[in-house]
Amino acid sequence: MNIWGYGLFGLLTTFLVFATILPLSKVPFGAIRGLDFPRQQYFVLSIILFASSIAFIPGLAGVSLAVLAFVLGAVQLLYIVKFTPVWAKQSVDASDALRRGVDHQVSMLASNIKMSNRDYDALVRLVLERKPDIVMAIEVDKHWVDALKSALGDHFDHWIEVPRDNGYGLLIMSKLPLTEVEVRDLITKDVPSARMRVTLRNGEAFRLYVVHPEPPVMSHDTKGRDGEIAMVGLEAANDNLPAVVAGDLNDVAWSTTTRRFQRLSGLLDPRVGRGFFNTFSATMPWMRWPLDHLFHDPKFRLIEMRRLTKVGSDHFPMWFVLALATTEAEEASPGEAGDGEAFEAKRMIVEEQKRDRGPIGSDWEDD
Template sequence: MWGIYLSLTGLLVLLTLLPKIQNSHWIFRVSEFGKIQITYVVLITFILGFLLDQPQHIWYSQSLLLLLFIHHGVTLVKYTPLYPVKRHKRQHESSQKLHFISANVYQFNKEYERFIQLIKKYKPEVFMTMESNGDWEQALKVLEKDYPFQHKVTLENTYGMHFYSKLEIESAQTHYFVADDIPSIEIHLKTEDGFSFVFFGVHPPPPSPTEEETSKERDGDLLSAAKRVKEIHEPVIVVGDFNNVAWSKSSILFRKTSHLIDPRIGLSFVSTFHAKYRLLRFPIDLMFHSEDIFINELKTLENFGSDHLPVYCEFFIDHHNDEQEERVQEATQEEKAEVEEMIQEGKEEDGNRDEVVTEG
């Protein structure tokens, strides 16, 4: 038991230190995703230490575990209701309540009807699918009567994106920031009560042993999107499968560069992946919004056969309410220089994907 305790302690120290090393290889980035699980294991190992026949030096390792728990806890507590964040009520000048669903459908998932029923059940004004290919596009045609406005980027390499809306699309654009097969979509919408806003969808590739060796393309794509979002002078929502966690360095740089707010802070993790394994679930389907977007509800919905849970959000727009501006953080000059370097590295990285793209 003593050997297991020491091995766990050593492993937890290693997993904590690896993300501190500024290397984009997946080995250094992957433990960022498991910070919640690592914190639980730290606590369990710490408790285990009290159950052992205490060797002379156990308090050194116990103190180290306590420091690890505090280190992770200081970050994670921000994404719980324990972290104080002022909530703002809807003003009379604001829009009506709006709703969206964002879902990585998993390209090889054939349970189309379960997703269609999910949309019919919650009736969002807009919804976006990721990893949607030609088969998914064909299956979702039954919803086009209720969602007459669409923007489609059909790929067969797990990076397709489809957007459906009951609201009028004033303009739509597909961006390819770092590679010609990794799309981001920019949709300008107008509500029935006259409010304009922008829905920005992203889905960069993850650093992993089975996909991209490094996080360069992911980070470059996300930070390019952040720079574009900063140029938009309307209320904006950015949502999608970020293949990233909110507390990673690149996510923080994204938030600061785009001047957006992370609604998870003071709320909850809203963990989405893996849908089938609750104890191994990470919050990688993220959302950020400008100061004139106010979130009433942000949560996951039931599984429809994908490896991701869908994200559901209820929000409203308020042009005359600037109380959230204090939550917007800006990048320093040093961080801005780092962002430019990461974008350039992302563009230079050569991803290993089959290029099959059509748009509609």
């Protein structure tokens, strides 16, 4: 290996060390929290560095660097192994009886369509093919609402339209009755979320939260995103109905923020024990991670979860089919919130709600 090879090796190793250590600080700043996202890529990089250390660097230096690469890879694996089939499933599979009883079921299609994307027909075709009970479209503006309403207006009886020109618009289309509908800017002005009661065909009901908090960016803290996710988790935990939280959380499934959300809410992640189901980026295969989520109450059982085909967006759509059972699955738990965790989350929420600022990235989707 020449001097350039050693330099590149040293640079990659140094980057991997800092990218692994800095997120452990839990500092709520975009440049640090964003390093949480590529854990899968870090794991692959650590394997490459491990093999390269043994093959190309002689003596004690090679052994030492191989050990370091092994440790760094093991750290990444601790985060991501839960989202592989070797881990126990968190969401319980539906029984045959629940699979047959369609009146207990709800099918949902969730898609961040990317506001500047104008391939309306791609999403319309997917909806007509899948025939979901509920469609959740994120980042819609008025053009998207008008296009979808024109093509799908006769297919859905209930519509919640929250178009925005800043990349935070929401559209919920449902064949099932939606009542007690609330559209709220939970933390940051012009970053809406929706909360509603959904009534199944058998008369049972659940609460649906559709969210799209701000993304982490290098030059800004993540307290707005983290506060909104925590606030929804606290609400879901205290809801009188079994809850489902869905949307583009702008956070990965293994992050500090998402794991805290699960502990606060008690909701389950169907990815655990099944797979990553990476939804972003649909345009860069080498940089993918799970950003679009669905979490559900332990009373739900999972029938199907699938990543669907591209619709012109930088996100893949997700497909979920759940069945509402009469009892909670006792064996399923995301863990309990630690002492003071709810208090700290509430304090962060109050602090963020007092800040007077616009949403992050509101100009990213300008045509």
